[in-house]
Amino acid sequence: MKQEMHNDAMARDAHEQFETDPKLDTLLDDALAPKSLPGGVPGDLADRIVSATADRVMGRHHGVLARIGPARIRAVAAAVIFAASVGIIVTLASIAHDVSNMHSLNQRIAQLPQAPLAADDLDVEIAMLSAEIEQYSNELWTADTSTHDNNLIDDEMNELDELFDDFDSSELSLF
Amino acid sequence: MALSCPDHNIPQLLKLASDGDAGAWRQLVEAYTPRIYGLMLRQCGDRELAEEMTQQTFVKLVSLLSDHGRYDEQGKFEPWLFRIAMNGLRDEMRRRKRQARPVDFGDTEDGQPDRGRVTLPADPDAPDPLEQVSRAEQVEQLQIAIAQMSEADQQVLHLRHTAGLSFAQIAETLDQPLGTVLARGHRALAKLRKIMTERTTENE
Numbered sequence: 001m002k003q004e005m006h007n008d009a010m011a012r013d014a015h016e017q018f019e020t021d022p023k024l025d026t027l028l029d030d031a032l033a034p035k036s037l038p039g040g041v042p043g044d045l046a047d048r049i050v051s052a053t054a055d056r057v058m059g060r061h062h063g064v065l066a067r068i069g070p071a072r073i074r075a076v077a078a079a080v081i082f083a084a085s086v087g088i089i090v091t092l093a094s095i096a097h098d099v100s101n102m103h104s105l106n107q108r109i110a111q112l113p114q115a116p117l118a119a120d121d122l123d124v125e126i127a128m129l130s131a132e133i134e135q136y137s138n139e140l141w142t143a144d145t146s147t148h149d150n151n152l153i154d155d156e157m158n159e160l161d162e163l164f165d166d167f168d169s170s171e172l173s174l175f
Numbered sequence: 176m177a178l179s180c181p182d183h184n185i186p187q188l189l190k191l192a193s194d195g196d197a198g199a200w201r202q203l204v205e206a207y208t209p210r211i212y213g214l215m216l217r218q219c220g221d222r223e224l225a226e227e228m229t230q231q232t233f234v235k236l237v238s239l240l241s242d243h244g245r246y247d248e249q250g251k252f253e254p255w256l257f258r259i260a261m262n263g264l265r266d267e268m269r270r271r272k273r274q275a276r277p278v279d280f281g282d283t284e285d286g287q288p289d290r291g292r293v294t295l296p297a298d299p300d301a302p303d304p305l306e307q308v309s310r311a312e313q314v315e316q317l318q319i320a321i322a323q324m325s326e327a328d329q330q331v332l333h334l335r336h337t338a339g340l341s342f343a344q345i346a347e348t349l350d351q352p353l354g355t356v357l358a359r360g361h362r363a364l365a366k367l368r369k370i371m372t373e374r375t376t377e378n379e
Contacts, residue, residue: 024364030310031317032336034213045226046208049233050201056237057192057200 101136105129185252193240204233210338211260217333218264228267232260254347257338261348320370328363331356 034041108129115122191199211232215225236256321329334345346356 021364024368027310027313027317028332028336031314031321032213032217032332034209034337036314036318037213037216039222041209041212042222042226045212045229046201046205049204049208049230050197052230053200053204053233053237054197056234056241057195057197 105133105136186250189240189252192237200237203236207256208233211257213337214257214333215260215264217337218261218330219268224264224267228260228264231263231267232256235259235263251344251347253338253340254344257334257340257344258348258350316371316374317367320367320374323370324363324366327359328366331360331363332367335360 030036108125112122112125112129115125185203188199188203192203208229212225212229215228216222219225219228236259239259321332324332330349331345334340334348335342340348342356342360343353345360346353349356
């Protein structure tokens with residue numbers, strides 16, 4: 001604190017001494033001002049600087065894109081591809097799940113005639129299968145078409161029709 | 176001693192330039208090129224290097240302005256700008272392992288070295304020619320005397336009278352306490368007076 005006060009006092013003193021010699025100050029201005037440089041300031045220097053930097057000033061907004069650069073564009077593209085890949089995998093998994101369900105229902109219907117079940121148990125099994133097929137049919141009808149392409153739905157509906165046909169023939173063969 | 180740019184609203188120009196306004200950028204360049212170039216030339220004595228460093232200063236400035244987080248306008252633009260210039264020159268001179276050398280003033284018609292005589296602008300209110308000659312001689316003697324001073328002493332004088340900075344701005348530019356800068360300036364002027372007195376005595 002004391003040192004700061006000393007510095008301030010010294011600064012004031014020194015400053016006052018500068019202010020008391022305006023003549024020398026003015027002479028120094030004349031002696032050292034840019035206009036007194038030998039040869040002066042190159043007349044075209046400012047123009048050259050403006051030309052050399054104009055694209056950085058004008059292109060600053062484009063520069064934002066430029067700063068994104070190929071690396072970032074590649075990163076964004078990679079993210080998009082990754083997201084698309086995840087979507088495809090989920091869709092394929094969904095299809096696989098549907099196929100698996102179909103296969104399971106088919107197997108159970110095919111095994112029904114050979115099943116060593118009592119008539120009551122058989123009725124229950126048929127009722128359960130019927131309910132499952134019905135439920136699966138409803139799920140397909142209400143499915144989001146964005147994740148199922150129309151051909152796929154058509155294929156699945158055809159499969160269901162065949163399942164109903166099989167189910168009907170199985171039922172018929174029992175009675 | 177003020178070479179500041181009263182005709183320019185510097186914060187406004189900085190804002191516009193950082194937003195991509197080419198006209199504002201040109202005004203900034205035109206306002207500060209003579210002072211930066213003058214300071215660089217006084218410090219290094221090499222016109223080519225002075226031009227290069229002036230250009231490099233503006234390249235760095237535009238780069239920092241584009242990066243908004245790098246410059247926070249707090250009314251200290253000039254010390255900040257001249258610090259960029261001084262640091263750039265110092266680094267470049269270190270890189271080139273080049274010592275500052277006197278300006279090559281060239282020769283005048285009479286074969287004597289031209290010490291950068293000042294051509295005062297024609298002014299109807301100017302003092303009579305005899306007084307002008309006397310003043311021109313004084314200016315010339317001053318320039319010769321300054322050339323005999325140490326680099327540190329010259330630096331303060333150049334920052335004040337070529338770059339046009341106040342002592343407070345010089346302190347910020349050099350990152351030194353104001354008291355230290357004032358003391359350096361005072362010491363430099365005392366030496367200058369001494370040299371001038373000795374020369375006057377010799378001439379008599």
